[in-house]
Amino acid sequence: MKKYDVVIIGAGPAGIITGVTAKKQNPDKSILMIREEEKGLVPCGIPYIFNNLNSVDKNSMGPKAFIDLGGEVRTDPVIDVNINNKIVKVQSGEQFSFEKLVFATGSKAVVASFIPGYDLKNVFYIRKSYNYIDHLFNELKDKKNIIIVGGGFIGAEMAEQLAMNTDKNISLIESEKFCFSKAFSHTLSEIATEELEKSNVNVHTSTLIEEVLGENGLVDGVRLNNNKEIKADAVIFAVGYKPNVEVAIKSGLQTNTTGAIIVDNYGRTLEDNIYAVGDCSQTLGFLTGRSDYIMLASTATAEARILGYNLFGIKIKNSFAGTIGVFSTKINELAMAAAGLNEKNAIPSNIDFITSQFSAFDRHPASIKDSSSLTVKLYVSPSDGSILGGEVWGGDSAGEIINIIGLAIQKEITIYELISFQIGTHPLLTSAPTMPVIIKAAELALSKIKSLKN
Numbered sequence: 001m002k003k004y005d006v007v008i009i010g011a012g013p014a015g016i017i018t019g020v021t022a023k024k025q026n027p028d029k030s031i032l033m034i035r036e037e038e039k040g041l042v043p044c045g046i047p048y049i050f051n052n053l054n055s056v057d058k059n060s061m062g063p064k065a066f067i068d069l070g071g072e073v074r075t076d077p078v079i080d081v082n083i084n085n086k087i088v089k090v091q092s093g094e095q096f097s098f099e100k101l102v103f104a105t106g107s108k109a110v111v112a113s114f115i116p117g118y119d120l121k122n123v124f125y126i127r128k129s130y131n132y133i134d135h136l137f138n139e140l141k142d143k144k145n146i147i148i149v150g151g152g153f154i155g156a157e158m159a160e161q162l163a164m165n166t167d168k169n170i171s172l173i174e175s176e177k178f179c180f181s182k183a184f185s186h187t188l189s190e191i192a193t194e195e196l197e198k199s200n201v202n203v204h205t206s207t208l209i210e211e212v213l214g215e216n217g218l219v220d221g222v223r224l225n226n227n228k229e230i231k232a233d234a235v236i237f238a239v240g241y242k243p244n245v246e247v248a249i250k251s252g253l254q255t256n257t258t259g260a261i262i263v264d265n266y267g268r269t270l271e272d273n274i275y276a277v278g279d280c281s282q283t284l285g286f287l288t289g290r291s292d293y294i295m296l297a298s299t300a301t302a303e304a305r306i307l308g309y310n311l312f313g314i315k316i317k318n319s320f321a322g323t324i325g326v327f328s329t330k331i332n333e334l335a336m337a338a339a340g341l342n343e344k345n346a347i348p349s350n351i352d353f354i355t356s357q358f359s360a361f362d363r364h365p366a367s368i369k370d371s372s373s374l375t376v377k378l379y380v381s382p383s384d385g386s387i388l389g390g391e392v393w394g395g396d397s398a399g400e401i402i403n404i405i406g407l408a409i410q411k412e413i414t415i416y417e418l419i420s421f422q423i424g425t426h427p428l429l430t431s432a433p434t435m436p437v438i439i440k441a442a443e444l445a446l447s448k449i450k451s452l453k454n
Contacts, residue, residue, distance in 0.1 A: 006032070049133060076094065105248065195331040245259060256282050260282040324339055340387070358444060360374060415449075
């Protein structure tokens with residue numbers, strides 16, 4: 001039985017970044033990464049396989065950087081972990097011993113077993129599996145009428161990409177009033193849904209699937225809660241993901257109410273030298289302090305870098321203090337992004353806020369080629385002016401502007417500091433120096449706070 005200083009279970013974004021960071025910091029330590037499949041996928045890129053990339057291989061991801069640093073990789077699913085004896089057993093029967101163990105097992109798609117007909121042939125899911133998505137890619141080539149169930153990021157992006165194939169008729173079913181409703185405010189959710197409808201997707205909101213219909217075990221449609229029936233050659237469920245923790249629970253690790261492995265701010269579980277990171281592990285809201293259920297590769301890799309640095313002694317004292325939740329997408333050429341609080345999560349948490357919003361063009365002058373309107377909305381604490389959240393929509397720069405807002409939230413920057421934010425501008429790259437969208441939104445927020453105090 002071979003012994004390793006560290007064994008990492010999982011080779012997704014969290015597992016790879018943990019391995020790369022730990023190996024860079026501790027080149028003398030032996031680290032084994034165990035994965036289920038030979039090839040992996042960039043999770044957020046999966047929808048784009050079905051049109052933009054038109055290839056599964058172009059979205060593949062692997063641990064090459066980890067291997068180049070001297071890490072070892074084994075493709076053989078883990079079936080058992082003995083924490084007391086520090087032994088990992090894989091499907092082939094081989095066993096490995098460890099000093100430290102990291103669960104980076106990610107998440108898996110929620111199976112819609114609560115809907116009759118969920119097990120018919122040509123009912124699919126958007127699984128984070130290269131082999132499964134490769135099969136789905138080939139299966140959908142000759143399917144004309146496709147129904148997507150779930151209007152979150154993955155479901156809506158999948159619908160948009162499939163609808164770009166002119167030979168297909170795509171319908172999307174969403175139970176909420178608007179798509180993207182769990183991440184975006186009411187205003188931005190409505191904007192996003194309108195863009196999705198413009199992209200040749202038949203969007204049915206405030207609608208539930210009552211039953212998946214079929215004959216001889218094969219899907220031929222769905223029945224909605226309004227008794228309407230829609231024909232389908234394939235139904236794709238995108239109704240969420242849950243932590244992949246079966247092996248962890250079997251080993252004796254504790255999970256929280258959302259089913260994620262309980263960890264502290266450094267990724268440490270309640271067991272000595274056992275860690276968890278990424279979608280399988282617990283996260284707390286940076287501002288709310290409550291259990292969060294955000295599964296993002298960007299969040300997972302942030303956690304993984306902290307864990308990788310600190311596996312053999314605390315090297316970074318600033319632990320991962322909670323997830324901010326930074327989201328972005330692009331539908332029908334409109335970029336949309338959000339970070340931190342908005343009305344939907346601030347009000348239930350009893351957090352006071354004011355909002356301010358400013359729009360300008362992302363190039364100057366506005367008549368310059370490729371110029372787009374850009375809107376920034378800030379959520380601000382009226383008591384101290386700190387940035388609590390933000391939304392951005394318009395041109396492609398929304399994706400990076402939301403990252404600036406995310407940093408402002410994390411570093412507790414106030415609108416007073418943001419107003420003196422020193423920026424660089426260029427006609428081809430940014431808004432005019434007289435109308436920087438973040439700063440102008442901050443000025444409007446300051447005016448609101450002053451009016452509240454008068």
